[in-house]
Amino acid sequence: MCQLLGMNCNTPTDATFSFTGFTQRGGRTADHVDGWGVAFFEGAGLRHFVDHLPAAESPVAELIRKYPIKSCNVIAHIRKATQGAVNLQNCHPFVRELWGRYWVFAHNGNLENYAPRLHANFHPVGTTDSERAFCWLMQELAKSHASVPSVEELTITLRELVPQISRHGTFNFLLSNGEALWAHASTHLFYLERGFPFASAELADEDLTVDFAAQTSPADRVTVVVTAPLTKNETWTAFQPHELIAFVDGRAIRA
Amino acid sequence: MCQLLGMNCNTPTDATFSFTGFTQRGGRTADHVDGWGVAFFEGAGLRHFVDHLPAAESPVAELIRKYPIKSCNVIAHIRKATQGAVNLQNCHPFVRELWGRYWVFAHNGNLENYAPRLHANFHPVGTTDSERAFCWLMQELAKSHASVPSVEELTITLRELVPQISRHGTFNFLLSNGEALWAHASTHLFYLERGFPFASAELADEDLTVDFAAQTSPADRVTVVVTAPLTKNETWTAFQPHELIAFVDGRAIRA
Numbered sequence: 001m002c003q004l005l006g007m008n009c010n011t012p013t014d015a016t017f018s019f020t021g022f023t024q025r026g027g028r029t030a031d032h033v034d035g036w037g038v039a040f041f042e043g044a045g046l047r048h049f050v051d052h053l054p055a056a057e058s059p060v061a062e063l064i065r066k067y068p069i070k071s072c073n074v075i076a077h078i079r080k081a082t083q084g085a086v087n088l089q090n091c092h093p094f095v096r097e098l099w100g101r102y103w104v105f106a107h108n109g110n111l112e113n114y115a116p117r118l119h120a121n122f123h124p125v126g127t128t129d130s131e132r133a134f135c136w137l138m139q140e141l142a143k144s145h146a147s148v149p150s151v152e153e154l155t156i157t158l159r160e161l162v163p164q165i166s167r168h169g170t171f172n173f174l175l176s177n178g179e180a181l182w183a184h185a186s187t188h189l190f191y192l193e194r195g196f197p198f199a200s201a202e203l204a205d206e207d208l209t210v211d212f213a214a215q216t217s218p219a220d221r222v223t224v225v226v227t228a229p230l231t232k233n234e235t236w237t238a239f240q241p242h243e244l245i246a247f248v249d250g251r252a253i254r255a
Numbered sequence: 256m257c258q259l260l261g262m263n264c265n266t267p268t269d270a271t272f273s274f275t276g277f278t279q280r281g282g283r284t285a286d287h288v289d290g291w292g293v294a295f296f297e298g299a300g301l302r303h304f305v306d307h308l309p310a311a312e313s314p315v316a317e318l319i320r321k322y323p324i325k326s327c328n329v330i331a332h333i334r335k336a337t338q339g340a341v342n343l344q345n346c347h348p349f350v351r352e353l354w355g356r357y358w359v360f361a362h363n364g365n366l367e368n369y370a371p372r373l374h375a376n377f378h379p380v381g382t383t384d385s386e387r388a389f390c391w392l393m394q395e396l397a398k399s400h401a402s403v404p405s406v407e408e409l410t411i412t413l414r415e416l417v418p419q420i421s422r423h424g425t426f427n428f429l430l431s432n433g434e435a436l437w438a439h440a441s442t443h444l445f446y447l448e449r450g451f452p453f454a455s456a457e458l459a460d461e462d463l464t465v466d467f468a469a470q471t472s473p474a475d476r477v478t479v480v481v482t483a484p485l486t487k488n489e490t491w492t493a494f495q496p497h498e499l500i501a502f503v504d505g506r507a508i509r510a
Contacts, residue, residue: 047305050300060318088301097380122352
């Protein structure tokens, strides 16, 4: 299995605090050592980093822990391989372009005997069940809408498509097009909204505390989505089984 | 205008020496300060780094100058904006997936009034003439072949397609699918094949010399393609106007 980390904000925010705790699980506090990756949207643009080294040891992960990249939509993943070899093309998150936007996807879980019909314009480069699922989702989204639809419309379409994948196994995933972050839980996924008044947060995986009050303005709003809570002193909300939530501007859209 | 750097080898080789000289032109020895990017194939997988900061100052470029990433196909670019704002989505190289492979593209030049009909599955995310040209090339390659063709067939198709773009202006470009590196010159492009016996090379843009004989084995073969020669003591071959060359395993395929 793997672990997921997502962030969605109303103001570009750096993810160094969450990323620092999260990447400890890539070899130090947990054994997700089969590569890692992270993608940061900056407007329509994207920074995408993947590495087959354990996140706790990777020089690229070290750079990201130190270099504050500000983003409104971040997806990170640390891998413990179930299907597919340990190599770069099997590292999440995966990226594709659709309707002149980048789409980023990362998956935690295992889809058994999952061989969807990929007859259109999205094909996996690697050999994971996860990239197959992403390509199928992109294919079906492309068929369902002629151009980029609203977040609400996309959420409705995803609610129709996702059960067709999740019946094959565990399908916890994060998806973003830079405008929203969609998160779906089959089993384990938690989220936390941080807003005014901001307080201190204490990492569960490393001896590190940050006082967000000193780094934020009252209008800031940040949601963090993760496989297992990252902090010890905050209240994380568990996703219900098969719940799909869209996050926009740091807030859950529950419509 | 911008500058291009490409590398194609028969053995995964790190590009730190060439990249170090090249990135000096991003703010130190030349004024290509409007962002930069580099992509390294590792097998079918890809590491893709872009930054809107000048390459000579970027912390990500600093990482790559120090962290030897070994690859058989590398494309790098430093930008001096002609069309499109200075932001991440306008940084080269651009990446798309076709036939279950990643394709990487970077351009030097300026295409005037270039608005190709993009009616299929590749659309630009940013606003450069370059990304439009790449999307049109991908669209037309996808129409010309049902699945990934041989390097020779792709070269023939590219020779048909490229003049339809280059009549709009300067179109020096590098393209790779991880199997070959295609380079096309409208104006300035040089290449250099390094093979046994390897010698020392001295950077033109920084006081740095490397003895490749100490780092290579006799079977290694590396070709470097660049807008302006990177070293002072080697003989670089200029591309002829409108010449398109495919490089495979560190060697020019002139068929």
